[in-house]
Amino acid sequence: MSKPDLSTSYLGIKLAHPLVASASPLSYTLDGIRRLEDAGVAAVVMYSLFEEQIEQESHALHHYLEYGTHSYAEALDYFPQPDQFNVGPHEYLELLRKAKEATQIPIMGSLNGVSSGGWIEYARMMQEAGADAIELNLYYLPTDPTLTGLEVEEMYLDVVRDVRQSVTIPIAVKVGPYFSNFTHMAARFVQAGASGLVLFNRFYQPDFDLEHLEVTPNLVLSRADELRLPLTWIAILYGRIQADFAITSGVHSHLEVLKGMMAGAKVAMMASELLKNGVERVGAILQDLQTWMQEHEYESIRQMQGSMSQKHVANPDAFERGNYMKVLRSWRPDPTGRLIK
Numbered sequence: 001m002s003k004p005d006l007s008t009s010y011l012g013i014k015l016a017h018p019l020v021a022s023a024s025p026l027s028y029t030l031d032g033i034r035r036l037e038d039a040g041v042a043a044v045v046m047y048s049l050f051e052e053q054i055e056q057e058s059h060a061l062h063h064y065l066e067y068g069t070h071s072y073a074e075a076l077d078y079f080p081q082p083d084q085f086n087v088g089p090h091e092y093l094e095l096l097r098k099a100k101e102a103t104q105i106p107i108m109g110s111l112n113g114v115s116s117g118g119w120i121e122y123a124r125m126m127q128e129a130g131a132d133a134i135e136l137n138l139y140y141l142p143t144d145p146t147l148t149g150l151e152v153e154e155m156y157l158d159v160v161r162d163v164r165q166s167v168t169i170p171i172a173v174k175v176g177p178y179f180s181n182f183t184h185m186a187a188r189f190v191q192a193g194a195s196g197l198v199l200f201n202r203f204y205q206p207d208f209d210l211e212h213l214e215v216t217p218n219l220v221l222s223r224a225d226e227l228r229l230p231l232t233w234i235a236i237l238y239g240r241i242q243a244d245f246a247i248t249s250g251v252h253s254h255l256e257v258l259k260g261m262m263a264g265a266k267v268a269m270m271a272s273e274l275l276k277n278g279v280e281r282v283g284a285i286l287q288d289l290q291t292w293m294q295e296h297e298y299e300s301i302r303q304m305q306g307s308m309s310q311k312h313v314a315n316p317d318a319f320e321r322g323n324y325m326k327v328l329r330s331w332r333p334d335p336t337g338r339l340i341k
Contacts, residue, residue, distance in 0.1 A: 004293040005300035006286070008042075010244050010266040011133045011170035011196045013106050015042040017286060018257060018301055022198075022248050022269035023048050023110045023137065026279065033099045033107070039279035040286060043106040045269065046099070048137050049092045049122065051113025089122060093129045100130035108133040108172075111163075114140035114155055120166040133170040136163060136194075139201055149180060157192045164193025172196035172246065176203055177229060186241045196244040197237075198269065199230040221272035226250035231263050236319050238264025238309035254288035261301055262308035 006017035021041045026032045028047055036044050099107045109126035111119055111134060123134055138156050156175065164171055173194040179185040186197055207218035227250030234245045247260035248269035257268040273281055298304055306312060310319045 004290055004298055006289065008266050008301050010246065011172060013043070013132055013170070015106070015267065017042050018261060018265070018267045019282060019285060020045065020246070020267045020269045021274065022271045023135065024271035024275060026271070026274060030095060030098050030102060034102060035279050037103045037105050039282040041105065041282055042267070043108065045108045045135050046096060046110050048110040048112035049089060051115065051117065051119065093125050096126060096131055097129040106132040108135055110135045110137055112137040112139060114138055114159065119159060120162050123163045124166050127167045127169050131169060133172060134163065134167065135172045135174055135198060136160060137174045137201060153179065153185060157188055160189055160192040160194055170195040172198050174198035174201050176201045177233060182233060183237060183240065186237055186243070190241055190243045194243060196246060198246040198248055199233055200249055202249050221276055222250050224250050224252045224256055227256050227259065231259055232319060234260070234265050235263040235309045238306045239311040254285050254292055257285065257289055258292060258304070261304050264306040264309045266305070
């Protein structure tokens with residue numbers, strides 16, 4: 001049997017295989033991006049340019065740092081100082097331009113924030129610097145009790161609409177799952193101009209330092225079992241929402257890549273595994289992917305995409321309430337305390 005065809009497409013971009021490096025410190029430098037290409041990733045999503053960095057450069061950050069901090073004094077210390085950002089907007093654009101000149105793989109820019117502001121201008125600049133696509137990383141934690149869910153949703157959609165009007169390259173939207181009806185919201189993102197949805201943005205929570213009584217940022221790398229949430233939603237959305245899906249949060253081996261493809265994803269995005277075990281893991285995962293496909297007689301990635309989605313499985317309610325009851329009833333202890341299936 002010939003080698004399986006690993007090729008896929010994402011946002012209209014042809015890729016050699018579905019393994020993409022997601023936004024992470026690995027793309028802080030040109031050397032880091034080159035290492036990712038040499039390791040074999042199909043594309044790189046650059047580290048995010050934060051809305052606060054854009055505001056800082058336009059001398060408007062002071063208002064946002066001061067707003068509300070009289071009630072929450074610790075906010076001043078918790079928010080990073082301007083010189084703690086990795087690079088400023090112009091340095092970011094220069095890195096993007098150099099990465100496009102120095103590599104042969106697609107390079108996607110990443111914008112992180114929740115309001116339009118300078119996003120429109122910098123989205124356009126990313127396109128001019130050579131970005132093949134832009135990922136809008138929409139991360140916002142509403143804490144104002146007078147702000148409604150509808151208002152938050154409209155904030156998100158306004159960003160997508162505004163950026164869509166400012167660039168011609170594809171846009172993907174990376175969001176969290178916390179909407180009353182995510183299926184409806186996904187459809188609205190596409191209507192607003194998103195060509196792809198990246199599921200999901202991880203909800204980072206601070207930790208408490210009990211010795212110093214401080215609130216501290218604490219990054220915890222993803223685990224493979226975190227894949228279940230995006231896996232479920234991609235399987236539900238596949239065939240209902242006309243967008244390309246990227247699965248992220250929990251991709252650590254070829255098994256998670258396979259599951260993502262079968263759910264309906266076009267690409268699997270990885271960061272934690274590469275940060276923990278090195279970019280060399282890319283080659284091993286791709287080899288394992290090919291071996292599994294040969295052993296199970298799959299000819300191509302396209303052949304399996306969406307094959308385990310809700311639309312195509314024999315028991316569609318396995319993704320809905322019926323499965324909730326089955327899961328709760330599936331647990332039985334044995335004398336050792338292990339789960340009996």
